[in-house]
Amino acid sequence: MIGGVDPFVYLETNVAKLVLATALGMFLGLEREWSQKSAGIRTFALISLAAAVFSLVGEPGLLVVGGVLVVASAVLLAVRSFVEADVDGLSLTTSASMLVAYGVGVLVAAGLFIESVTVAVLSSLLLVLKRELHAFAWGLSRQEVRSAVEFTILAFVVFPLLPAETVDPWGAVQPRLVWSLVVAVSAIGFVNYVLVKRYQGRGYAVTGFFGGLVNSTAVVAEMAKRAKGRADLGDIAVGSILLANAAMAFRNAAVVAVFVPEAALVVGVPLGAITVAGVGVAVWRSDWRTTMEAELTSPFSLGNALTFGALFLLVLLASAVAEESFGASGFIVTSFLAGLVSSGTSTTTAVSLLGTGQIGVETAVAGVIAGTAASVLIKTVFAASIARELVRPVFLWNLLLIAVGVLAGVPLLLL
Template sequence: MPTYSQIVWSGAMAMLMGLLIGLERQHSQKADEPLFAGFRTFPVITLTGFLAGLLAKAGFIWVLPVAMAGVCAVAVAAYYVTAQGQHKGATTEFVAILAFVLGALTAFNFVIPAATFAVVTTLLLSIKAPLHRFAEKIQEEEIYAILKFGIVTVIVLPLLPNRTFGPFQVLNPRLIWLMVVLISAVSMVGYALMRFMGARHGIAVTGMLGGLASSTATTFGLSQKAREAEDSLAKFFALGIVIASTIMFLRMLILTFVVDPHLGRALVVPIMAPALAGVGIALYLWLKKPGTQSEAGLRVRNPMDLWTAIKFGLLFAVVLFVSRAAFQYFGSSGVYIAGALAGMTDVDAFTISAARLGQENVLAASTANASILLAGAMNTLVKGGIAAVLGGRALRRVIIPLFGILFFAALVSCIVVART
């Protein structure tokens, strides 16, 4: 049995949850609208649920369903009286039933989950106007895109086996499909940010977030959008791609540090060359702001191109297999081949593998770091090609010279490290 102090604490929390929800309902009430429950009634409802839960725990199990039925009956009656034939929402009445459930949960020691639900519920209630504006703006194709993303993420991904198959035990169906999900997510997030933050800020944030996960997937997603958008937006899309690529070099450095701090320290200076070049290019693109008509020119038709994402997933699987085969057959001398091939998709797995080989003294430190830099250089070259081919003529004109600078900086660092 709970102690007296525990009962008081849980009861106080139940009352505070009711006060929070009731305060929001009272505050959002219109002057000419009757209110079923407000700042005083909601704490009473949560306390009723709490007491009913306590009695149920004490052995009077029937009290809880009876009290629940009573609250539901009162809510239905209140809606019938206040609606009076008008088209009136039933939000407050449903929230009253939820408040009773939250109060009961606190009696069963689910205080933290109940408080979390209370805060989230209050938040949803308080942003009614923005939610309605969002619902009015959303288009049919955007709903379909959300459904497609839900299918590939929630339904397909968990069904795939999370183990390796095939020669060299390198093909993992879930990992391959995860790349499809990642590209789809970048495409969806980028689309949403561009719509609600504008092209310049939305694409920049997409580049930052996407670069933390996969700069290659981000390049794919942003290049698709660039082809569909106005030519005047090419610099914005180039900015997002450059930001993602710059973050990639920093991500490679962090991964190397995690696996082998000694190897990571040796990589700091060489990898700063392409990273600082990327920062400089990004600042140049950010400060060179086009006219206001560029922002108005944002017209992206397809929120998510699933087939392009699937093609990238298949390419990822092929390159993963070939790079592992190169290392398997050519040994340490093939690490550069493996790095170049791994750079065609994404560099994280190769960075970890090369750093681990360096840590185990299978590779010399200079060889391990040079192969990591080569993977980054090749990945930069491939992303430049992706943007040039998928992004259309306007993006191609902007991206080729900029990525030429990034590639040259990474390649020079690779050659210098390899010769030391």
């Protein structure tokens, strides 16, 4: 709303819809024109315009006929490109894009302006990022592709079958919410796993931060092993560990923001402070020109998801019992202990219990911060067990991160 007026009201006229449909069609055809395809900016604009016209006329039969003609034209275009270019297969991208352009015109005519723009932008991105997407696909191993497919199928098949109501005596376990949190955390890990594989050779900073989003403990272990007995890598190892902790805090804040928007500010401020402090200190302390590669395994597999889910469920039940028996303090202590194993489980537990009404926002925030702080501290011990020379710097800087988070979060809890 701008000044009490919905800006989309100006698009409700038929003329405005026709103009928008044409503009989005031109936008879709821009990349095809630039790539010197047989169907370019004018063809795509006319397809979207025709779809909008047929929709506004209000004759379903005309709209169907138009769609059939677009499909037929797309097929003929694909066959023509195959015959003339003498390639090993049909080039269907332009043909599919023509059908998308037709759909965009229909969406605009139906008044679905946000949806039509979204489809146009996403389609253009898919066209522009051709090389990057192909490189990404071919860069995955067969096992990674198989794991991702298995996990995706399981996620989307299982989710609708799970009950939306709580199923335990404490009213804490809501299967759909639990599974959606498991999927979300695993998906975050997989995306950043791909980024690490793609860009980790560019330096410790990339591996430290994005690797921390995948598995911060694995990053700490890798850095500590590399720094053992090498004074020249001490500062880089400390900086990378701080980046991994910063990434972990950022991930936890993102999970809360997505699933519990009302707690986004209260959680985001302390965890955001930890993220900024970790990145700031790491940048200040270290020279990032040295490159490295970390040994990370894909988090987007059925086994990893079920392991995380089982741990999450165990912590969830323990936290519910502790909260019922000892109140908020029991939950916070349980969150701290869970954070020693995985801050992801303590965060998702807080989100789940808040979603089922077992705890309040303040208690959930305290639990997330406690779990994150515990995870930061335990990494000091973990790093020290591999390279003792890292004990002092890692411990002191990690204490600073925790202090920054607490100082940033306490005022919000007291409001």
